[in-house]
Amino acid sequence: MKKIFIIIALSIIFASCKNKIKPNETNSTKETNIITLTPAQFKNAGIETGQLQQKSLSTILKVNGKIDVPPQNMVSISVPLGGYLKTTKLLPGMHVSKGEVIGVVEDQLYIQLQQDYLTAKAKLQYAQQDYERQKELNTTKANSDRVFQQATVELKSLEIVISALSEKLKLVGLNVASISTSNISRSINIYAPINGFVTKVNVNIGKYVSPTDVLFELVNPSDIHLALKIYEKDLDKLFIGQKLVAFTNNNTAKKHTCEILLIGKDLTTERSTDVHCHFEDYDKTLIPGTYMNAEIEVKSNNTLALNEDAIVRFEAKQYIFLSNKENSFEMTEVETGTTENGFTEIKNANNFINKNIVTKGAYNLLMSFKNKSEE
Numbered sequence: 001m002k003k004i005f006i007i008i009a010l011s012i013i014f015a016s017c018k019n020k021i022k023p024n025e026t027n028s029t030k031e032t033n034i035i036t037l038t039p040a041q042f043k044n045a046g047i048e049t050g051q052l053q054q055k056s057l058s059t060i061l062k063v064n065g066k067i068d069v070p071p072q073n074m075v076s077i078s079v080p081l082g083g084y085l086k087t088t089k090l091l092p093g094m095h096v097s098k099g100e101v102i103g104v105v106e107d108q109l110y111i112q113l114q115q116d117y118l119t120a121k122a123k124l125q126y127a128q129q130d131y132e133r134q135k136e137l138n139t140t141k142a143n144s145d146r147v148f149q150q151a152t153v154e155l156k157s158l159e160i161v162i163s164a165l166s167e168k169l170k171l172v173g174l175n176v177a178s179i180s181t182s183n184i185s186r187s188i189n190i191y192a193p194i195n196g197f198v199t200k201v202n203v204n205i206g207k208y209v210s211p212t213d214v215l216f217e218l219v220n221p222s223d224i225h226l227a228l229k230i231y232e233k234d235l236d237k238l239f240i241g242q243k244l245v246a247f248t249n250n251n252t253a254k255k256h257t258c259e260i261l262l263i264g265k266d267l268t269t270e271r272s273t274d275v276h277c278h279f280e281d282y283d284k285t286l287i288p289g290t291y292m293n294a295e296i297e298v299k300s301n302n303t304l305a306l307n308e309d310a311i312v313r314f315e316a317k318q319y320i321f322l323s324n325k326e327n328s329f330e331m332t333e334v335e336t337g338t339t340e341n342g343f344t345e346i347k348n349a350n351n352f353i354n355k356n357i358v359t360k361g362a363y364n365l366l367m368s369f370k371n372k373s374e375e
Contacts, residue, residue, distance in 0.1 A: 033331045034324070035369045042327045045368075047361035049323045052349055055305040059338035059345075061237060061296040065228035065274075069288050073220040075193055080171050082210045083107030086187055090201050090216055096192040102216065105209070106187035110172065114184045117165040117176070124158040131155045196220035221288055226258055226277040228294055232267055237298040238275060239263075244296040246277070248286075256283065258294070304349035308342055310359045312366045321358040321365050329358060329365055 037045065088103035096102055131151045138148040166176050172188045200217035203209055226246055230238065238260060245255040257280045264273030277294075279286070311334065312319050318336050321329040334352075337345030346352065358365060 033369075035321075035329050035331070035365060037327045037329075037365075037368065039327065041368065045361045045364040047329075047365070048359050049356045050310075050359040051354065051357060052304040052306060052346060052352060053343070055303050055343050055345075056299060057303050057305060057338050057340045057343065057345055058297050058299055061234055061298050062293065063228050063230060063234075063296065064291065064293050065226055067224050067286055067288050067290045067292060068227045068276075069219055069221060069224050073194070073196070073223050075196075075218045076214045077102075077190060077193070077216045077218065078211060078214055079105050079188075079190065079209055080211055081107070081109055081113075081168075082208070082213075083109065083188070084208050085203050085205055085215070087205060088190075088201075088203070088216075090198050092198050092201060094198045096196065096198060096218065098192055098195045100192045101189045102192050103190040104187050105190060108186065110174070110188055111184060111186050113165065113168060113172070114174070114179050117162065117169060117179060118181060118184075120158055120162045120165060124155070124162055127151070127155045127158050190215070192218065194218055194220045195222075219288060221284070221286070222282060224279060224282070224286060224288060225261070226279065226292060226294065228275045228277060229272050230263075230275045232271040232273075235263070235273065238296065242296065244277065244294050246292045246294040248290060248292050252293075256286070256292075257281070303337070303345045304353075305343040305345050306357065307359055308339065308344055310357055310362050311336060311344055312362050314366060314369075319366075320352070321362050322352070323356040323358060331365070331369055 083105035084107060086104040086106045090096070090102055131154075134148045134151040138145065169176050169179070173191065174185065174188060196218045197220075198216060199219050201215075202213070202217075203215045209215060240260055240263065242260045244258050244260070246258055247253075247255050258277040259280060260275060261278045262276040264275060267273050306320065310320055312321075314331075318334050319331050320334050322332055324330050332352075335347035337347050339345070
């Protein structure tokens with residue numbers, strides 16, 4: 001029994017000792033972002049420290065849009081009374097001058113319209129003579145007032161008819177003064193109302209067109225403007241008269257200077273609005289509908305920034321070095337913004353207010369950090 005007790009006691013002691021003894025473990029050195037320099041290294045690194053500075057930096061707002069023309073420079077041409085297209089020489093891309101004949105339309109309606117006008121004029125001449133005769137007779141009471149009133153109404157009615165027919169003739173482009181019994185035309189000319197280029201030809205010779213049909217579309221690109229899409233978050237950065245540069249995807253090297261003329265007052269479902277800009281110099285190579293990119297320089301006041309030498313790049317991220325104590329520095333990630341005149345905006349600047357930051361020699365610290373990481 002005594003031997004059994006001794007064996008149990010030894011087993012317990014052995015098991016206890018076994019638990020206390022741990023196997024050898026390889027303790028990997030945890031990589032740290034703190035670097036400590038010797039006095040000699042510190043002297044050779046040429047390190048200087050400072051703090052964040054208030055700067056007024058410009059940032060470039062990159063947007064896009066397309067070339068547009070004002071409504072008064074785009075014309076859709078129709079024929080008020082319709083007809084058959086007799087002739088036209090237009091092709092998309094052709095240039096036309098204001099007042100140039102761009103098509104001829106014919107229809108029996110124009111013949112009838114001139115016939116009615118000449119008939120009304122002939123009746124008017126008789127009605128005027130009858131009116132004068134009835135007026136004279138009425139003065140001497142040789143006829144009744146009723147007869148004179150009928151002559152007056154007939155004269156006024158014919159004058160109204162002739163005036164209306166005259167306006168209809170002018171509407172279709174016929175010269176009222178040239179219409180006579182020996183000069184009745186079955187066709188009318190279509191004239192270009194503006195100087196510009198043909199953008200669409202929707203008809204062919206011999207086709208009948210109604211008054212609602214659009215035959216041709218013209219555009220005058222001399223007053224083109226750039227319509228940019230600006231999102232709500234950037235609208236407060238823009239103002240009327242602000243300058244910008246624009247360029248096409250096909251020729252990014254050629255910059256076109258523009259000026260903001262109008263800022264939209266309503267937002268789309270995408271939370272954006274159109275901003276209209278005027279080209280300072282007209283370039284005939286710019287075609288309406290062409291997509292363009294634009295760069296707008298906007299000011300960002302009271303920005304906390306650091307000089308460029310204080311920021312280093314490591315593994316696709318931006319870092320600065322904070323001075324913790326004598327010859328000891330901590331590498332910390334930063335979010336950078338725009339850079340101008342040697343200073344870079346620090347977006348997460350609130351994390352570093354009143355802290356000493358390495359403003360010179362940061363690259364030397366980065367090299368020391370890399371060497372330490374490779375050991």
